[in-house]
Amino acid sequence: MDFDVIVIGGGPSGLMAAIQAAEKNKKVLLVEKGPKLGRKLILSGGGRCNVTNRLPVEEIIRHVPGNGRFLYSAFHQFDNEDIILFFEKLGVALKEEDHGRMFPVSNSARSVADAMVARMEKLGVTVYMKTPVKRVLYENGQVRGIELVDGQIKQAYSVIVAVGGKSVPRTGSTGDGYKFAMDAGHTITELYPTEVPITSLEPFITKRILQGISLRDVSLSVLGKKNKVVVTHRMDMIFTHFGISGPAALRCSMFVNQALRKQELVWMELDLFPDDSASEVQKNVVQLLEENPKKAIKNALSPLLQEKLLLFLLEKAEINPENHYKQESPKKWEAFAALLKSFIFTVNGTLDFEKAFVTGGGVKTKEIMPKEMQSKLMPGLFFCGEVLDINGYTGGYNITCALVTGHTAGEHAARFASLRRQQG
Template structure:
């Protein structure tokens, strides 16, 4: 039980952003209370990167911001104060070594999120940050346009500064309920439409269930809709019993879920042949036939793709897999080449927020000062991390943003 009810700062949410805010403020000599509604802090951080904890990446700040789209520049001040190099230095200072085994993604050398969480917990204890778990904040208290504290079902705590770091709606099993949106709205803040992001997608195409054994490397996905045909993503793809998943799908889902909400279903095209275009595919097959003129067409296609997928695409083209290439009509060959270059798929659903790693949407950025993360409406109220309307792709982007925005919020600049 905490007897003290008054603090310099109260942080609502014990994820990456909230923990960073608490640490930075406590290092500045502030008294800090960190409230988390789950029994333990950092539950979502524990699951990040499949438990390996991809902290950040090696991109320059300009390249990093570009990956977030048109609102990416909102991060300029936060990254200027706390970029990936600063984050690496921070963790080194608290005893965690990091590395980038692929030259891009940065992990703790242990490749375990437990290493990160233990170090953060130790630092919170060292700095005498009061941490209360199993505490759901239900209301932000304010007098006119100034924050004065927070209220839980059983208690009230007071502070002239409150950081809201409650995350989004993704992974409700890890505590996501959208509390921060509701609390902010009660104080006059606006929230954009919220969509689940970073998750598998379902397809209308039933043939995908026959192709589950293989990972398709360097697949490219794009929307087959003129108005949105610039939406693309590249990476490894895996077919499932009812759709597609893998890194490329997680990235692509950020763009797809708002469109699915609008159109109901969406046609996309997938290049599954490592970027080869129609001409390159045509030349490849001609060379294969010259090398082995008596082979069945299936054998030739299997030089490009796994057998199960080769069979599925031949079926889409209406071609018997036992046919000889020379016996196939010109129109059938053309159709096959087109399908190999851009395989059509129809996305018709997803599993919603229960499978979403992040949320697309959040508190309107126009109402937050990017130099401080402080609300433009309520003095002493700060936001950081996923609760704001800013999300990025896979690869350490969202965690870096959480730490950087948490750092800036924790400075408590007026």
Template sequence: MVKPFYDVIVVGAGSSGLMAAIQAAQQGVSVLLIEKNKRPGRKLLLSGGGRCNVTNRTTRDELIKHIPGNGKFLYSALNQFNQEDIIDFFESQGVALKEEDHGRMFPVTDSARTILDTLLDNCRDLSVDLLTEATVETVIFSEDKSKIAGVQLTTKEIIEAKSVVLAVGGRAYPRTGATGDGYAWAKKAGHTIARLYPTEAPLLSDDEMIVTQALKGVSLRDVNVTVWDAEGKAIVSHLMDMIFTHFGYSGPAILRCSGHVNQYLFESGADRCHLSIDLQPSLTTDALEAIAESQRDKQILTILKQWMPERMAEVILSQLNITATTPFKQLEHEWRAALWSRIKGFAITSIGSQPIEKGFVTGGGVNTKEIEPSSMESKLMPGLFFCGELMDINGYTGGYNITAAFVTGTIAGRHAAWASMG
């Protein structure tokens, strides 16, 4: 049964909220975890393709590098709880983890349910009260508005608390319950919200090959995708896979570039962003020439097919007006140079990404300059804490966002508990 008063209330039972509730309860205080869905952890169950990539076993600097949205804000928190601590937490609960490519850590069961059940079991063992199918209408303050006082539900029921942790996520994946409610509550406490934008979202394009569907469904392996600014300076590059779609571009390399594309379009006011694809990043122009020359009697299309899918090669040859059946030895020097240039920098453009609701991560959020990095407490409203995607922090897929969620949830939960004791 829910009581009218708790030491700590955590709003949102996702990755960061569950961890916040556990860490607060471990300090010996009373904790209420409120979730508006029927069941907690809906987005967590979808993470890592349903397997839940719990963290990334990499160096701290690499971790920060892979959280392009204010990752440096996490340095102080990581001094208190880091990736190895996440691993230790789950392994101490009997969850066997395994390391896959690029440092990604998964449960051996390959099931996100294992991770969610572990977190819920912890909450139960620590006597955290869980209130589901309950929607918070707003946060409430003391009479003089000098500190947090609790929350009010849409039923008008008021539950008081010494500390409140907001862990309600952003606006990505609304079907998991993330509808951006927390931004209004943060504003009520005096916070500003950094512009929201989609990250980890497929890119839209009106390039000719997209409009004609010439490359629809073509996948490219281990290509280097670069985002360029108007002056021809590289903004970011990612060496991963990608795919051509009926609306534009997708796949890991593209998803990692998407937030940068959206930021560039907004900040520059441009109507499109230029990108390029290095189709053979492991080979130099000279190496391409040497390999082709060693097969000079073969048709040019046959040679290109060893480096890329046939339809990709056909589009490149069409763009350069080179006949596919031409033997390589008949290709003039200038055409060879143009061909290598195209392979090392195939140009594409984007007019933006799919909307924030179709992205997996929200860019923007509660301004981190208004949050104490060592405790996740509001600098403007004592007793109010933030964690997870509600804040202006976003990372790439690969265990980075959930790491930020577990880390900030841990710090917010602990400090919220300690503040309630004061």
């Protein structure tokens, strides 16, 4: 054999897999089709690299809505605290920010990628850059190695597919891994962009009435049948020329895309005052009006909302913003307060993979051994990172999944290679 373990892909999961396999004294080859290693790492966290999250494991898994429970076995072997230790041993000091997010003290994603590459080099991992893989080779029901696009064959006991999904394709994530998986008989669940801005054809969007309005600490929900709430996220959001964006929208995007498989439009609900009940909101509105009885309604209520949004919602409640408080009926104030608590609008999709942080869907997790990240269908074939049908929210959760599954795959691919070497 040319190598014990071959890793396809030089993103966070691939680098971790290669390091872990090499730590087990295995002869490792990492093949990357692009010109740089760790490109997604360097882009992540706005170039600062949110390497993991310090929340308890149970909380982290809750922040991985796409098959997070599949990761329990991997987290028992290597968890977020182990990730922190791993980087500190590499000389990358980390600091904790809001919501448990962990960043390098240097605020440089490149320092994280460089440390992983340096560790890999120290362990003697062979690296082929600008080298696309044509296919994974299978023989007699198990992995034999890979064939490169130039026709070269590289043999190995284990092959780890760590090529990412389809999001941020400029980093090299163009879906190659799905073909490798299907060639081995694997199922690829439906792929969709997630952690991505949401689109809408509502007139207030197409006419750009609310474009640029940022909202802080609001509740945004995706509604299902009979207006039942599917998911709610309380965060910031922004109205754009195509729909909505910002953290709350990104987190809802997975559920929007899932709902759109069954219907053409999805209803969303915005609660501008999540801490208050509808009656409390109405009381606050009336109080502002009563304190300023001689002012035009739009001026009396100016502390409540940004002007464009205030005028828009007053119009929806059929209230003339130039009138005074007493010129409008009490029922209209009830309707206005109801809108502040529940502004419902339709969305029709999301932006594409080019704009998405994460890929939803991938290699079906039921066909993967959760303790090893090894294929149940093809001995010696391992998967890690975003090529799997696993997706989390932004905030360090996806990189945590990539590093944890990469470590697990590297560890067990090395063990599998040892067993096959012993068997001759």
